[in-house]
Amino acid sequence: MLYNLISDVANYRQFGFNREQIVRIFGEISNETLNKRIDMSCIPQSYKDIVNEPLLLTFSPLKKADEKLKIPDLSVLEGRLFLSEKAYAVLESLIKNDGEFLPVIHENGSGYFFTPLQVAEPNKEVTFKNEWDEILSIGFIESDVKEYAVFRTDYDFYFHLYCQENIKQAIEKSRLTGLYITTDLATVFSQDRSEVESP
Template sequence: MSLYTIVFDNRKYLGMIWDSDQIIELSNNDLDHRIDMNGVPISHADIFKEPLRVIFEARSKENQGLVQPDLTVQQGRFYLNQKVYDVLYPLIKNDGEFLPLIDQDGNNAFVFTPLRIAEEINALDTTLSRKNEWGDLEHLAFHEDKLKDWAVFRAEFNGYYTVQCHDSVKQAIESAGFKGVFFTTDLGNYFSNQFDEDVILKN
């Protein structure tokens, strides 16, 4: 089994922007359920009972020319368009929670919050995982044998910020040709500007 971190390629694709006004209204501005701000792995299904509105648009000169992706990974969550949802649902349905979205063109989509946490089954390799003196992640490692039944998961060690996945998820996304993310074995690294084109094309 191989593990990867899924990285959003924000050099080519637009990020998802929440309708924060809608979220504030539906959540009564409860910070635990500000899904637009809070990436902690908790369920939101009891709070958001209608599709959440999202948009993809260029809001800066740097984003001009970028296009809407099939999927993103932002704050430890997936955005999935309908095509990606149809492919990934059977693989990841037991690993988190799906909520319906609707984009600026009226298309159905989904946000997926991974709820599996490596530390809950002692799958974080505490010997190899480390941070520097400023608390920044230097290395993230897991006991892979303990994670064989999980398709996607996160770790408290790096603030739940990245999504790690089984190679079956990588293969499904790449086989279908979905655009918006790439994969790295440098677990926990989500800075797409640290990966050159050669790395992206090989992974």
């Protein structure tokens, strides 16, 4: 069984990057830097030879109502993953072969930023988009991805983060917070879509 990992934004804060640090390391936004900046591009690529210091992340509330939200153990942003120290201790050995960790400092402590580097092709027989290019259904041939603990696909521009059963079990067993885990591989919402769409 494969799962889709989605940030539970209803109950936990989402992380952002420190703009000053990003500009210092990658430069201002331009045609040349757009696909290289860690804050602008979710293309699977290595940053370990570019980022030689801990990434500065922030979990600052975006609005007053967000102040009550907690900082999660895990958070997904455009297919990449923040891990608290607790989450890293649980998942590092399970996912280390499928991507790259960078150390992180944030206002409440430290953790890691994980860039998944494994990419899989979807099963075309069960994968469809509608006329607005929204994914209605997506699936994978499980034998093709059995070696990947976590992976992404270019079919959705690397936006989703998919995982195997053992990752789901490790997250649940250790009670790691911050994620909504679903077998609906096409959804981008942590709730039923009808609950978040405007009437």
